Structures are given as structure tokens and as C-alpha cells.
Amino acid sequence: MSVLTMSKALAQAMYEEMERDPNVVVLGEEVGAQGGTYGVTAGLFEKFGKDRVRDTPISEGVIVGAAVGAAMNGLRPVAEIMGINFAFLAMDQIVNHAAKIHSMFGGQFRCPLVVRTTSGGGKQLAATHSQTPDVIFAHFPGLKVVAPSTPAEAKALLKASIRTDDPVFFIEHSTMYSERGEVSDDPNFLLPIGKSDIKRKGKDVTIVTYSKMVSISLKAAAELEKEGIDVEIIDLRSLRPLDLDPVFESFKKTNRAVIVEEGWKTFGIGAEVASRIYEECFDYLDAPIERVAQKEVPLPYSAELERAAIPQVKDVIAAVKKVL
Amino acid sequence: MDKAEYVELYKQMVIIRLIEEKCEELYQKSKIGGFMHLYIGQEASGVGAISARLPQDNVITAYRDHGIAIACGMDPKVLMAEMLGKVTGCCKGKGGSMHLADINLRFWGGHAIVGAHLALATGLAWADKQKGSDGVTLCFFGDGASNIGYFHESLNLAAVWKLPVLFICENNHYGMWTPIEDASAVTDIRKKALGYDIPSDVCDGMDLLAVRKASEKAIAHIRSGKGPFFLEVMTYRYRGHSMGDQRPYRTADEIKDWQTKDPIGKFEPVMMKSGITKEQIESIHAESSKIVEEAVRFAEESPFPPMEELYTDIYVENQ
Ligand SMILES: Cc1ncc(C[n+]2csc(CCOP(=O)(O)OP(=O)(O)O)c2C)c(N)n1
Ligand SMILES: [Mg+2]
Numbered sequence: 001m002s003v004l005t006m007s008k009a010l011a012q013a014m015y016e017e018m019e020r021d022p023n024v025v026v027l028g029e030e031v032g033a034q035g036g037t038y039g040v041t042a043g044l045f046e047k048f049g050k051d052r053v054r055d056t057p058i059s060e061g062v063i064v065g066a067a068v069g070a071a072m073n074g075l076r077p078v079a080e081i082m083g084i085n086f087a088f089l090a091m092d093q094i095v096n097h098a099a100k101i102h103s104m105f106g107g108q109f110r111c112p113l114v115v116r117t118t119s120g121g122g123k124q125l126a127a128t129h130s131q132t133p134d135v136i137f138a139h140f141p142g143l144k145v146v147a148p149s150t151p152a153e154a155k156a157l158l159k160a161s162i163r164t165d166d167p168v169f170f171i172e173h174s175t176m177y178s179e180r181g182e183v184s185d186d187p188n189f190l191l192p193i194g195k196s197d198i199k200r201k202g203k204d205v206t207i208v209t210y211s212k213m214v215s216i217s218l219k220a221a222a223e224l225e226k227e228g229i230d231v232e233i234i235d236l237r238s239l240r241p242l243d244l245d246p247v248f249e250s251f252k253k254t255n256r257a258v259i260v261e262e263g264w265k266t267f268g269i270g271a272e273v274a275s276r277i278y279e280e281c282f283d284y285l286d287a288p289i290e291r292v293a294q295k296e297v298p299l300p301y302s303a304e305l306e307r308a309a310i311p312q313v314k315d316v317i318a319a320v321k322k323v324l
Numbered sequence: 325m326d327k328a329e330y331v332e333l334y335k336q337m338v339i340i341r342l343i344e345e346k347c348e349e350l351y352q353k354s355k356i357g358g359f360m361h362l363y364i365g366q367e368a369s370g371v372g373a374i375s376a377r378l379p380q381d382n383v384i385t386a387y388r389d390h391g392i393a394i395a396c397g398m399d400p401k402v403l404m405a406e407m408l409g410k411v412t413g414c415c416k417g418k419g420g421s422m423h424l425a426d427i428n429l430r431f432w433g434g435h436a437i438v439g440a441h442l443a444l445a446t447g448l449a450w451a452d453k454q455k456g457s458d459g460v461t462l463c464f465f466g467d468g469a470s471n472i473g474y475f476h477e478s479l480n481l482a483a484v485w486k487l488p489v490l491f492i493c494e495n496n497h498y499g500m501w502t503p504i505e506d507a508s509a510v511t512d513i514r515k516k517a518l519g520y521d522i523p524s525d526v527c528d529g530m531d532l533l534a535v536r537k538a539s540e541k542a543i544a545h546i547r548s549g550k551g552p553f554f555l556e557v558m559t560y561r562y563r564g565h566s567m568g569d570q571r572p573y574r575t576a577d578e579i580k581d582w583q584t585k586d587p588i589g590k591f592e593p594v595m596m597k598s599g600i601t602k603e604q605i606e607s608i609h610a611e612s613s614k615i616v617e618e619a620v621r622f623a624e625e626s627p628f629p630p631m632e633e634l635y636t637d638i639y640v641e642n643q
Contacts, residue, residue: 052454054485057477057480062442062478065443066443066444066450068443069432069445069446069447070447070450070451070454072448074451075450092440097435097440105414106637107636107637108425108426112640141638
């Protein structure tokens, strides 16, 4: 175990996988000698050279498109899209190609591709650069969507994403790159994609969340504990496949749930998870399920306004109290 | 090229023509569904260019893909079965007319989002280069596709990374119902390659030998390590953009005029000059008809995919 930042943990995942498999290649804007906009590819260019760590033009469509073609033809590309807001320019390649190539051609082609990107608000980047549209990418069968909440899991899940033969959309949170945590040094430590994780055991309320909102929920739980409220927190870790069995199990014990996501509420992850709980656990329901999500506005620049729009610890506390 | 190859390529063009006519008939009988785009008139383009490839070379194209599939060596039976949505089709009935493919022929598909496969082509070529193969990727697309962002992103990337891609623009003068001059600032599409410093050439797409020669030259250029090349093939589709297209955006005279340059008819005197007889040509037609008839029978007799197929191949892992 070593204590690493999130960005270092992610870099280590790529480094180890590139060492293990010569077909793993990295491409994206500024990923080479510059080491990536958020430093996540630092050190790869020096070690593996310019053929395997490729700077691209500012061409999101062909970055993902070239990665899909290369994946079909035997490479295992890890494409960095500088921000999830720019992934919309590659949306066609992500949803019409990466997610479809295997099934539409009757299983002939494989697309072992990872598209890494960074999501989330909180850095005063205003409306086009602060979105958390993670759920959009989770809508498409054929694509896997992973979003880790700790450095250890970021490393283990990125390694698993590189090794799976399916395309993975890998979402990092833009404000979490310098968060530290214990990370396994074992190059063969992987976590399975599509398994939720219980981040805190509790008996009174089930919180379902993922990515940055895990730490917000943990802080809320610590506050609530002082008032004698015992919260269980489930981290989805992957939005597709969506592993809700631990959620149902927890809900059958607590009979109350709050879903916390950074993105907008309308058609959001909370809507999906809540209706699945209603479908599976109707007889166990003691209160309507609460959803904590971003206010329904394009995110403003001004700091106080931005903070008001993004879910905070106090919002989670209020929601928990509401379902009790 | 020797006599045997003349016969082989001529036969490919005839089979494509007959398959397309058959597809037209089966579509009208509602045996084929979806969007379907016929290659009639453009046969020399695909056959000529693909005949110049080596086994390690890739081919990728758009939705107008039946002729390209045959030129790549796809079995007409497997093609026809896919058209009919049968489990014996090249994609088990999941792709249909616009998405033919065969990985064993290095035919990477028909793709139906205009321009998107130009990006895939750069990736196919990148993977070959990275793995030390000297394979060249032949990427076919229409004149209309040269107006989409992907075209420009892909040409630029191919040039910057010196990727072994042969961009083949099949200029049939229309994108759907819009004539090229109403959609593209330049009507000589190859001029767009200049902007990326990619060398280019143009050839008569109704002339099999012209396409073959230009493709050979282009492929040799690319295989010698000089990066991408752009070939504009001047051609014409006799039928509408897709089935059911009866719009009056072009004149009957224009169509007739192009038909006088028919790629199949035009090649016959060339064959005869080389000593191939009229009888031999007739027997090629008879043989091709039989192949297509058999393909249709195979497709008709094949089963539809069983319901279990609905959930296969969504993911490789965690099915
Ligand atoms: C991105 C996208 N936009 C629009 C369409 C609808 N569409 C299908 S084919 C086509 C015309 C393309 O013309 P061209 O590239 O010249 O190819 P041709 O059909 O002439 O072979 C259009 C607009 C599409 N499939 N994809
Ligand atoms: Mg056209």
C-alpha cells in the first residue's frame, strides 16, 4: 500500500497496464510530453515513447473514432477527452460506434476501448465547463460506465476497464484529482466492473450515491451520527452495468432511502434508482424516497451561486431527516 | 493484369449488378426492410480499387456497401442472408443492408453515420502501423461525406500521424438529392486534400482499368511509408439514393448519358481485345445468374435468428 493522489493512482494504473500489454496505447490532447491537462498521463510519454502515448489534434470526433478503429484492429486504446463537456463532440463515436460495434456486426468485432474523461462542477468554470452529465452516457446498452470515488478504486477500476474487451466510459471527478488515499501496489489488484460497494454500514437510512457525492454523503453521515442517526452509504461505482442488489438488501433493512447525485434531478440517476427500489421493495417502504441533485439551472460562474446549485452536505442532511 | 483476372473482375461486376437487381426486387416484395442503397453504376469503382489490395489491407465503407462486400470476397449467400435478416447472414441478421462486414476478409463494414467511418479508418491504419504491419486501409466514402467534420478531422489526423490510409471518394455527384455544387464549396473534392497536404489523384470511375491503375499507384505510394493518399473516383449511381427515391432532382437524359459509359458494357471490348470470346462472356453471365439465384435460395431457406439472439453480443464480458 502507498498513499497516492487520485491522479497518481490513475497514472499508475495506465503505467502498469502499458507495461503488461504492448497493445495498450494512450491518446488525447496534451497527453504526451505535457502529461495531460490534469497530470493523469504524467510519466507515460517518457517511459513508453511517442508512438504509444500520442498527442492528438483538438478533434474529439476522430480521437474517439481512431480509438474505436484501433480497438477493432487489435490495440487497447485509452483515449483521454479533456472534459466530459467536450465528449459531446465525440458523442456519435461513443454511442453510435463504440457501444454498437460488437453487437451490430453480429459479434465479429470487439472494441476494448477506454474513454477517460473528467466530470463535475465546483471550479467556477461556468455553464459549459461544469456539467455532470454522467447519466447520459449510462443510457446506452453496449457501453460500460465507471465512476470511482477513491484513489484505490480509481486505480483498480481503470485497470479492469483497460483489460475488459468492452468499451468503457470512465468518469473522473474534476475536483478530486489531488485527494489522497491508500492504494494497492499489487499490479494484479483489480476490481470488477459493475459491483456496488457499501462505503458505510448503518441501519436507519440508505444513501445511494457515487463519485464525488460519496465523500459529501460520508460527511453528512458523520454529522447525523452525532444526532444518533445511523446512515448506510452505497457507492454505485459503475452506472452501467448498474448493480442494485446491495441497494435492495440495504433498503429492506432501513426501509428509507436518499439518492444523492451531482447532476440534474430530471431524468437522473435518482429517478432510475428510486423507481427500481419501488419496483423491487414496495412492501418495505416506510417513506417516499428523497433525491438530492443539482438545481435545474445551467451552472453559474459566481462562487456562491455555483455552490447553491451543487448538492452540499447540508442538503444531504436535510433529505435524510425528511425520510426519517 | 492477365486474362484470368479480367474474367474474375468482370464476373465480380456482373455479380454485383445482378445482386443489386435482385435486392431491388426483394425489397419491393418487402422481403428486405430498412434503408437500402444500391451500387448499380458504381461497380468499377469498388471492384477496381479493391482488386489492387493485398490480403493484409483493410477495406471500410459507408452504407452503400453491397458491391464493396462482394469485391472484398464476401460469399453472395451470406450477403443475401443478411439482407433478409437471417441468422446465416454475415452479422447474424443484426446489421442488415447498411452494415455488411466480414472480419476474416478484413472488410470492416458498412457504416451508416455519414463520415464516421473515416475516423474508424484512421484507427484501423494506426493499429496496423503500431503493430508493424504494412497493411493499407482503403476507405470509401461519398462526395457528400466530404462536408462533414469527421472528413476534415480524419484527413488531418492521417496526415499528421502519416497513417497508411487511402481515402477513396466515390464522387457520384449527389448526396441524397442535393447536387454536389449546392453542397460543397469545391466540386473537385480532391482539392480538399490539398488543405492537409495529402497528395491526390482522380480517375474515371466508369473504367475498371483506370480505377485499378490509379489505386495501384496510390497504394504503392502509401505502402512505401509516405502517409495517406486521396483518390477521387468520378462515378454515378443509376438508381435513386435509396429505395423509394423517385424525386425529380436529376433528368432522365443525365442518367441515360451516364449509362452509355456503363462500367460493365465498357469493359467488354477490352476483354475481347485480349482474346476473351463473346461466348465466354455469355457464360460468365449465366454462371453469375446461377450464383445469385443460389444465394437467394440459401437466404430464403435460412432461419430467422432465434429469440435468444436478442441478448447476445451486447457485451463480450458480463453478458
Ligand atoms: C451524420 C448523418 N447525417 C445524415 C445522414 C443521412 N444520409 C444518409 S446518406 C446521405 C447522403 C450522403 O451522400 P454521399 O456521401 O455523397 O454518399 P452517396 O450516398 O452518394 O454514396 C445522407 C444525408 C446520415 N446517415 N448521417
Ligand atoms: Mg454522393
